Amino acid sequence: MAAIRRWLLAGLLVLVPLAVTVWLLNWIIGTLDQTLQILPGDWHPDKLLGFHIPGFGVLLALAIVLSIGAVATNFLGKKLVSWWDALLSRIPIVRSIYSSVKQVSDTLFSENGNAFRKALLVQWPRAGVWTIGFQTGMPGGDVINHLQGEYLSVYVPTTPNPTGGYFVMLPKADCIELKMSVDEALTYVISMGV
Structure with a gap:
């Protein structure tokens, strides 16, 4: 019975990401294929x-x-x-x-491609609780006049959807730069640490 359970879980771990990827690609291609509707009828590739x-x-x-x-x-x-x-x-x-x-x-989509410059390990939402954040720059404008010391602008994404998250300004001394690429860190966040 334990072997069947293990096989079932292994099969799901292989098939679910594959099925979601195929479904998502099919949806994207299907949606983008709708752009063909702007062409005159005689110019549709299907007809040609x-x-x-x-x-x-x-x-x-x-x-x-x-x-x-x-x-x-x-x-x-x-x-x-x-x-x-x-x-x-x-x-x-x-x-x-x-x-x-x-x-x-x-x-x-900035020219320099540095929306997220570095992957950081930060304490959030309180001391002793650690999460991955991304350095987006340095605080600017009037904000810098009210901060004592050196601060970083950090985006802390939520899991599993990193498009939602928090923008915070943290002391540079409290941020640990990770030896992983931004892509690796983002994958780690999306996969919930798996």
């Missing part, structure tokens, strides 16, 4: 080729994102993006949603 190729929408979505990125990085594109930001910042409900999402995306 005579058969369906899953993932063609991914290529179209990637081409659209690259095109928008190319336009947004030149002088005229920067002006258009600035105008668009100003327009959206005048619409009451849209303003709060758009500005929040824009700040997060600006941080995560």
